[in-house]
Amino acid sequence: MQVGAFQYISLVEAVEAAKEDLRIQDTTEHDPYLFRKADEALRHTGAYKNYVKKVCKVDILDGRAKLPVGLQRLTGLRFVDGNGICYGQPYLDLDFLNNCGCNDVAGNYGNLYNPHEVQDGYIVFHDPSNISATQANIAYMGRNVDSDGVMYMSDREERAVIAYLCYHFSLAYPEGYTQHFNYEKKREWTNQKKYLRGLSQKERFEENKRQISAIFKAWILSDQNV
Amino acid sequence: MKTLQLVELLIAVDTGGVFTDEARLQPELGISVLDAGRAFVLAEQHKKVGRVHPDYLQYYYPEYKEDYQLDDCYTLFEMPRVLSVNYIEDGIQYVGSITGDDNFTRIRNRAQLSSRKKHRMHALWMNKHTSYLYDPTFGNLEVYKKGQRHIRVEAIFEQPTKVEGFNVEEDEYPIPLDHFKRVEELVRSGTIAHIVKVPANTVSNSQDDKQVRSEVKP
Numbered sequence: 454m455q456v457g458a459f460q461y462i463s464l465v466e467a468v469e470a471a472k473e474d475l476r477i478q479d480t481t482e483h484d485p486y487l488f489r490k491a492d493e494a495l496r497h498t499g500a501y502k503n504y505v506k507k508v509c510k511v512d513i514l515d516g517r518a519k520l521p522v523g524l525q526r527l528t529g530l531r532f533v534d535g536n537g538i539c540y541g542q543p544y545l546d547l548d549f550l551n552n553c554g555c556n557d558v559a560g561n562y563g564n565l566y567n568p569h570e571v572q573d574g575y576i577v578f579h580d581p582s583n584i585s586a587t588q589a590n591i592a593y594m595g596r597n598v599d600s601d602g603v604m605y606m607s608d609r610e611e612r613a614v615i616a617y618l619c620y621h622f623s624l625a626y627p628e629g630y631t632q633h634f635n636y637e638k639k640r641e642w643t644n645q646k647k648y649l650r651g652l653s654q655k656e657r658f659e660e661n662k663r664q665i666s667a668i669f670k671a672w673i674l675s676d677q678n679v
Numbered sequence: 680m681k682t683l684q685l686v687e688l689l690i691a692v693d694t695g696g697v698f699t700d701e702a703r704l705q706p707e708l709g710i711s712v713l714d715a716g717r718a719f720v721l722a723e724q725h726k727k728v729g730r731v732h733p734d735y736l737q738y739y740y741p742e743y744k745e746d747y748q749l750d751d752c753y754t755l756f757e758m759p760r761v762l763s764v765n766y767i768e769d770g771i772q773y774v775g776s777i778t779g780d781d782n783f784t785r786i787r788n789r790a791q792l793s794s795r796k797k798h799r800m801h802a803l804w805m806n807k808h809t810s811y812l813y814d815p816t817f818g819n820l821e822v823y824k825k826g827q828r829h830i831r832v833e834a835i836f837e838q839p840t841k842v843e844g845f846n847v848e849e850d851e852y853p854i855p856l857d858h859f860k861r862v863e864e865l866v867r868s869g870t871i872a873h874i875v876k877v878p879a880n881t882v883s884n885s886q887d888d889k890q891v892r893s894e895v896k897p
Contacts, residue, residue: 476729480768482785484808489800601803626767 461605464491470611471618475630486625487618494617495604496596498646500653503604505597510590516581518589520574523598527571532586539590609652613645682840682852685713685859689866710847714838716862717854718762721835724858725764734855735835736772737842741820743828754827758813758820760837770835774811774820777829783822784810 468487472478495503504525510533511518520527530544570577576591578584597605606614620638623630680688686709721735741756748755761770775782784804786792792812795801809824822830836842839853854862 477767479731479764479772480785481782482768482787484784485795485801485804488804489798492800601807603800603803629765629767 460608462608462611464488464495464603464606464614467491467606467611467614467618471615471622474615474619475622477622483622487622490618490621491606491614492604494614494642495606495610498610498613498649500649501657502607502649502653503597504594506592507595508590508592510588511576513578513584513587513589516584517575517577518591520571520576520591521593521595522600522602523596524574524593525596526594527576527591528594529592530576531590532584533588533590534586537588540586610649613642613649616641616645680852680856680859681849682710682713682847685852685854686710688859689713689716689863710840712866713852713862714840716865717839717858718837719865720854720858720861721762721770722764723861731764731770731772731835732855732858734858735770735853736833737836737839737845737853739832739834739836739842739844740777741830741832751825753812753821753823754825756820756822756830758818758832759842760815760818761813762835762837764835770837771813771832772835773833774813774822774830775809777831779831781809783824783830784808786810786812788812789814 465488468484468491469478471487471491472483477483506528507521509521511520531539532541534540570579576589599605616638620635620642623635623638627635683706686706689712690709717735721731725731739759741758743754743756747757763769771785773779773782774785786795789812795805805823809822809827811823812821813819814821820830820832835853839845840847
């Protein structure tokens, strides 16, 4: 994700904007419905941007730790001592490392299958009596959501979300809107979704290229390679 | 215009502007006719232009009463009945903070309240935003925020003259004058026209003194 390329805005803003388009600003009755649909729209854009790398600290209680909302795939874990300092070997996702071509690293540091597994939103450690730590730092790939599990929306996605809201609201209440309105909003949503996916792909490519370039630059400049 | 002026205009529709106290509608009935006509015209106009004329709105500041409270989950206020505008919205435009900058979320009825609590996103919305439910059967307004003592309401009430604080003799009746002309037309052509033309049987003489007057020719 490009930091600073856009800003996050609240889904409520998209809801308010859609209400203006739908001419229902005089009532708040449909706000929760539109809010739910806005979250749905973002989850269905299918853009890479909606999946991000994150880190957070989790509490270990009775041999298990509750995972954050939006988690899709755990990539690493390291225990934290009472002073907040990480210690011991990191647990890394073997599949993830294999995918990255880092099988050797995986071999050195173990994998997720032996010490714990993920069940119903919790990491369950197989041998809790051997764990002295009460906290762990985890790295994971997850949906780009807030602490309530609601999708973050960037300003460039606002138009797509508004179109989605108008499209679905005019489907739910067809009496108040023309077929033309419904069709135009559907078309706008479809086009915006394609645009967002394309933009996201391009940015992901640029980001990968930048990272690869940085790695190679570091490798070339390394003392060992001189 | 003031309420009684409008009632006199309604009553005098077919008499060339002559209004006599003894012969026609009592003011109370006249106000009811006016209220009903206003409701009809509101829906009609909203269908045409898609919005509510601001003249229809009234401000209402419900009083918090300690002994009126029934539940810890919400604050209960008394609320006069409101009109429906169309199938999507009704006459309640604003129920929220007293400063007028935070419109609480409307819950249409108890069935919708129950339904919303069952979906995580709706439940989340309710946790983060104050909601309210208007119960016309008991004339209650349930504000789902504990300790919410002061609220402001802007709505189109069914009987505007019965709203607390409304002065029939001094306050403007909440209807635009051009819309009132439509109420006049309805009175002239509707079933109420017949009643308007019949003198009241007010003399206690066991006789039916009513008689239909002929229309006044221009």
